[in-house]
Amino acid sequence: MLENGLKRITSIKEIAKLAGYSIATVSYTLNDKGRIRAEVRQKILDICQKHGYMPNSAGRNLRRKRNETIGLMFYPSSAAIFRNVYYAQIMEALEFELEHAGYDLLLSGHDSSLEHSVSPRFLRQGKVDGIILLGRFPRKRVIALKDYGVPIIQLDGFREFLNVDYVTSDGYSATEQIVDHLVKLEHRRIVFVAYNHEDTNANQREAGFLAAVGKHNLSNSECRNIRDIGNSVEAYELIKYLLESESPPTAIIAVNDTLAVELVQLLQDDGYSVPADVSVFGYNDDADSQKSNPQISTVRIDKTKLAQIGAKMIIDRIENSEITHQKASLLAELIHRDSVAVAKS
Numbered sequence: 001m002l003e004n005g006l007k008r009i010t011s012i013k014e015i016a017k018l019a020g021y022s023i024a025t026v027s028y029t030l031n032d033k034g035r036i037r038a039e040v041r042q043k044i045l046d047i048c049q050k051h052g053y054m055p056n057s058a059g060r061n062l063r064r065k066r067n068e069t070i071g072l073m074f075y076p077s078s079a080a081i082f083r084n085v086y087y088a089q090i091m092e093a094l095e096f097e098l099e100h101a102g103y104d105l106l107l108s109g110h111d112s113s114l115e116h117s118v119s120p121r122f123l124r125q126g127k128v129d130g131i132i133l134l135g136r137f138p139r140k141r142v143i144a145l146k147d148y149g150v151p152i153i154q155l156d157g158f159r160e161f162l163n164v165d166y167v168t169s170d171g172y173s174a175t176e177q178i179v180d181h182l183v184k185l186e187h188r189r190i191v192f193v194a195y196n197h198e199d200t201n202a203n204q205r206e207a208g209f210l211a212a213v214g215k216h217n218l219s220n221s222e223c224r225n226i227r228d229i230g231n232s233v234e235a236y237e238l239i240k241y242l243l244e245s246e247s248p249p250t251a252i253i254a255v256n257d258t259l260a261v262e263l264v265q266l267l268q269d270d271g272y273s274v275p276a277d278v279s280v281f282g283y284n285d286d287a288d289s290q291k292s293n294p295q296i297s298t299v300r301i302d303k304t305k306l307a308q309i310g311a312k313m314i315i316d317r318i319e320n321s322e323i324t325h326q327k328a329s330l331l332a333e334l335i336h337r338d339s340v341a342v343a344k345s
Contacts, residue, residue, distance in 0.1 A: 004288050006050055008051060008147075009047075009048075009052070011312075012026050012030070014046065015053055018047050019044050021040065023206045025044070026044055029045065030048070030125075045124075046088065049060050053342075055333050058309035067126075068104060068129065069105075069122075069127060069129060069320045070103050070104070070130050070132060070314055071120065071130070071132070072094070072105055072107045073120065073133050073134065074091075074108075074135055075113065075134075075135050076111060076112055078108055078110070079108070081134070084258075085287050085288060086256070086257075086303070087156075089303045090306060091105075091134065093306075093307035094307040094310060097307050097311035097312075098315075101311060103129070106122055108122060110282050112137065112141050112335070115171070118263075119144070129150075129318045130153070130314045131150055131153075132153055133154045133157065135156055136197060136198065136201065138198045139162070150312070151167070152315050152317075153165040153239045153314045154167070155306065155309060155310040156169070156201065157199075158200050159200070163325050164273060165313050165317055165326040167202075167313060167328045167329075167330070168329055169201070169329065169330045169331075171201050171202075171204035171205040171283075172207050173331070173332075174205070174211070174283070174334070175204075175205040175207075175253065175299075176211055176212040178209075178253055178281050178334065182251045182281070183218075185279070185342045186342055187250045187343040188223075188343070189219075189222040189247055190209075191224045191226060191239060191251070191252045191253070192206060192255075193239070193252060193263070194254075194259075194320050195231075196228050196230060201255075202227070205283065206225060206227060209225065222247050224242065224249070226238055226239075239263070240270065241251065243278070249278065250278060250279065250343040251278065251279040251343070252280045253281045253283075254282050254283065255274060256284050257282035257283060257285065259282070260292075261288050261292045263280060264339065270291055274294060275340065276344065277344055278344070279297075279341055280297070280340070281297050281298065281339070282296045282299070282301060282339075283298060285298045285300035294338035294339045295337040296339045297335060297336050297337045297338070297339050299332045300332060300335050301328060301332050303312060306330060309328050
């Protein structure tokens with residue numbers, strides 16, 4: 001029985017019966033042969049996904065030999081990875097590590113954000129020995145991919161209690177250290193800002209912020225936790241409202257450098273000085289954080305080490321599926337630059 005409560009299907013004959021098409025049509029669809037109408041193909045693939053069907057060719061490939069290829073999936077899609085400097089650097093390091101271990105890295109063009117998305121072709125056709133999920137994959141997508149039975153790890157993300165190997169960074173202690181540093185600079189009114197995505201990394205950073213607020217006996221009414229924004233403009237609207245209040249925040253902690261850089265620009269456009277009026281702290285140490293004026297104080301994650309551990313972890317899982325659940329959390333380093341100063345009195 002699958003997570004969705006449906007029975008797992010193991011034969012092409014059962015797929016054909018459920019779909020209402022011939023066995024030949026199902027076979028052509030699964031092997032990308034013949035001229036199959038788009039709606040027919042989609043219906044068949046949807047049924048395969050719902051019932052956890054892996055084509056015999058995939059199982060046969062996994063039993064017979066290794067492909068020496070590892071699939072990489074990024075959420076929401078592969079196109080987004082090239083617009084994200086942080087993850088592009090991780091992918092580059094990952095490719096280097098796997099190549100030296102004798103594996104090719106295959107980046108999927110699959111769009112995982114689609115509600116009724118089928119699994120990527122390289123998985124359905126058994127073309128990869130394992131899969132690396134990079135970034136903030138939703139829980140239900142991890143479960144759906146895990147049901148295929150192919151070795152899988154999450155890199156820079158995690159899902160506890162799913163028994164999926166993962167490597168992430170210790171965002172909890174990093175954000176706690178940020179607050180410790182700000183308090184030393186006499187900041188008492190601090191805002192934490194993160195997107196409303198399903199994101200375990202953001203959850204860790206949020207938890208570290210809240211713990212530090214309690215540890216330093218800061219006011220919960222003056223230290224705000226903003227987790228319901230979809231973009232930087234929405235975040236700034238809330239922050240500006242707070243800045244115009246009787247007890248304005250003196251520091252902002254952004255969940256990543258992209259948000260931090262955009263908030264600095266919006267603050268400056270509105271006449272605020274960073275860090276004279278308000279300090280801003282980011283996370284990830286992206287290249288953009290150094291290009292910003294002022295340069296952004298941030299948290300550095302060793303991207304190369306993250307990739308090294310991830311590469312070893314997926315290879316270990318491929319070579320021995322019976323090993324115990326693996327997990328790793330890297331310590332992060334605070335990088336102090338020009339966007340943070342002593343609190344405005």
